[in-house]
Amino acid sequence: MLVQTNKLKATTENVMQVLSAVTDPEIPVLSIIDLGIVRDVIINNDEVEIIITATYSGCPAMDMIAMNIRLAMMENGFSKIKITTALAPAWTTDWMSEDGKRKLKEYGIAAPDKNFNIATDGVECPQCHSTNTKLLSEFGSTACKALYQCNNCREPFDYFKCH
Amino acid sequence: MSFLIDYTLHLADSNLILAQRNAEWCGHGPILEQDIAITNISLDLLGQSRNMYQYAATLMGNGATEDTLAYLRTEREFKNCLLVEQPNGDWGQTVLRQFLYSTFQQLLYQQLQKNTDEQLAAIAAKALKEIAYHVRWSSEWVIRLGDGTVESHQRMLHAIDELWRYTGEMFIPADYENSFGVNVTALKDEWMQKVTSVFEEATLPIPEKIFMQTGGKTGVHTEHLGYILTELQYLQRAYPGAEW
Numbered sequence: 001m002l003v004q005t006n007k008l009k010a011t012t013e014n015v016m017q018v019l020s021a022v023t024d025p026e027i028p029v030l031s032i033i034d035l036g037i038v039r040d041v042i043i044n045n046d047e048v049e050i051i052i053t054a055t056y057s058g059c060p061a062m063d064m065i066a067m068n069i070r071l072a073m074m075e076n077g078f079s080k081i082k083i084t085t086a087l088a089p090a091w092t093t094d095w096m097s098e099d100g101k102r103k104l105k106e107y108g109i110a111a112p113d114k115n116f117n118i119a120t121d122g123v124e125c126p127q128c129h130s131t132n133t134k135l136l137s138e139f140g141s142t143a144c145k146a147l148y149q150c151n152n153c154r155e156p157f158d159y160f161k162c163h
Numbered sequence: 164m165s166f167l168i169d170y171t172l173h174l175a176d177s178n179l180i181l182a183q184r185n186a187e188w189c190g191h192g193p194i195l196e197q198d199i200a201i202t203n204i205s206l207d208l209l210g211q212s213r214n215m216y217q218y219a220a221t222l223m224g225n226g227a228t229e230d231t232l233a234y235l236r237t238e239r240e241f242k243n244c245l246l247v248e249q250p251n252g253d254w255g256q257t258v259l260r261q262f263l264y265s266t267f268q269q270l271l272y273q274q275l276q277k278n279t280d281e282q283l284a285a286i287a288a289k290a291l292k293e294i295a296y297h298v299r300w301s302s303e304w305v306i307r308l309g310d311g312t313v314e315s316h317q318r319m320l321h322a323i324d325e326l327w328r329y330t331g332e333m334f335i336p337a338d339y340e341n342s343f344g345v346n347v348t349a350l351k352d353e354w355m356q357k358v359t360s361v362f363e364e365a366t367l368p369i370p371e372k373i374f375m376q377t378g379g380k381t382g383v384h385t386e387h388l389g390y391i392l393t394e395l396q397y398l399q400r401a402y403p404g405a406e407w
C-alpha cells in the first residue's frame with residue numbers, strides 16, 4: 001500500500017496536531033486529545049515517543065487507538081514512533097477537555113458531570129435538556145457509559161460516567 | 164522475585180476466571196441491561212487480569228507473554244481462589260459470588276495501591292475505580308433478591324449455602340502473599356462488616372461458623388476449574404500459536 005506522506009517536522013506542536021485527528025473508535029466524535037488519554041509526547045532527535053493511558057483497564061479500543069496513532073503518524077512522515085502505555089496516574093474524566101464535553105453533548109451523549117459522580121436519576125438529557133431523567137443501568141454499551149431514559153422527551157441516552 | 168511472580172499470577176488468575184464465568188452469561192442475562200452489566204464487569208476483570216499477566220510476563224522473561232500465561236498453564240498452575248471458579252448457578256448465585264468477591268477485591272486493592280511494587284500499585288489504583296461500580300451493582304442485587312419475593316429469598320439462601328464455604332480461603336495467606344503482599348488476614352473483619360450490613364438489608368442470615376474449603380491459591384482446585392480451562396484454552400491447545 002502506498003501511503004501519501006506529508007513530512008512534518010518533529011515538534012511537540014506538530015505531533016499534537018496529528019494526534020488531534022485520531023479519534024476514539026467507539027465515540028468517533030472525540031479525539032484522543034479531547035479524551036485526555038495522551039499524557040506526553042517526547043521527542044528524541046527523529047524518534048517520537050507518545051505516552052498514552054487506558055480509560056478503563058479492559059477498554060477494547062486501546063489496541064485500535066494505538067494502531068491508529070501509528071498510522072496517522074506514518075501518514076505525516078514520521079517513521080520512528082514509539083507508543084508507551086502508562087498505568088499511573090490512572091485516567092480520570094477530569095482530563096476530558098471542555099471542547100470534548102461540548103462535542104459529546106452535541107453527539108447525543110451526556111458528558112461527565114461532577115454532580116453525578118455516582119450515576120443517579122437526573123443527569124441532563126442531551127436532547128431536550130430536561131433533568132427529569134431516569135437511570136436504567138450503570139453499565140451501558142461501552143465500559144465508560146451508563147444508560148438513561150428521559151421522562152420528558154422519552155428518548156433513551158448514554159451518560160459518560162465520571163471516572 | 165519468584166514470590167512476586169506467583170503473587171501477580173494469583174491476582175491475575177482470580178480475575179481471569181471470574182471474567183470467564185461472567186462471560187458465560189453473554190446473551191443469556193435475565194434482561195438486556197443486566198446482560199450488558201455482567202459482561203461489562205467481565206470485561207473490567209479481564210482488563211485488570213491482562214495488566215497483571217503482562218507484568219508477570221515481563222518479570223518472567225523467557226518468552227512468556229500474557230497469552231502463554233492465560234492459555235498454556237495447567238489447572239495445578241492456576242492460583243485463583245476457589246470462590247471465582249464456582250458455577251454461575253442462577254442469577255442469584257452469580258450476583259452473590261460477585262458481591263463476595265468484589266467486596267474483598269476492593270479492600271485488597273485499597274491496600275495494594277500502597278504496595279512498594281509500583282506496577283502492582285498502579286494496576287490496583289486504576290482497578291479500584293472499576294471495582295466501586297461492581298460492589299455497588301452486586302450489593303444492590305443481593306438486597307433486591309434477598310429482600311424480594313419468597314422465591315428470590317429462597318434462592319439467595321441456596322446461593323449462600325453453595326458459596327459461603329469458599330470465602331474463608333481469601334483471608335488465609337499463601338506463602339507468596341506472606342513476603343510482601345497485602346496482609347489478607349487483616350481484611351477479614353472489615354469484609355465481614357460490609358457483608359453483614361448488606362445481608363441485613365437483604366434480610367439474609369450470615370452463616371454460622373462452617374468448615375472452609377481451601378487450596379485454590381496453591382493450585383488445588385475444585386473439579387470446576389478443569390472444565391473452565393478446557394473451554395478457555397481450547398483454541399490455543401488445538402491450534403498452537405493461532406492468531407487472527
Ligand SMILES: [Zn+2]
Nearest residue numbers: 125128150153
Ligand atoms: Zn429529553
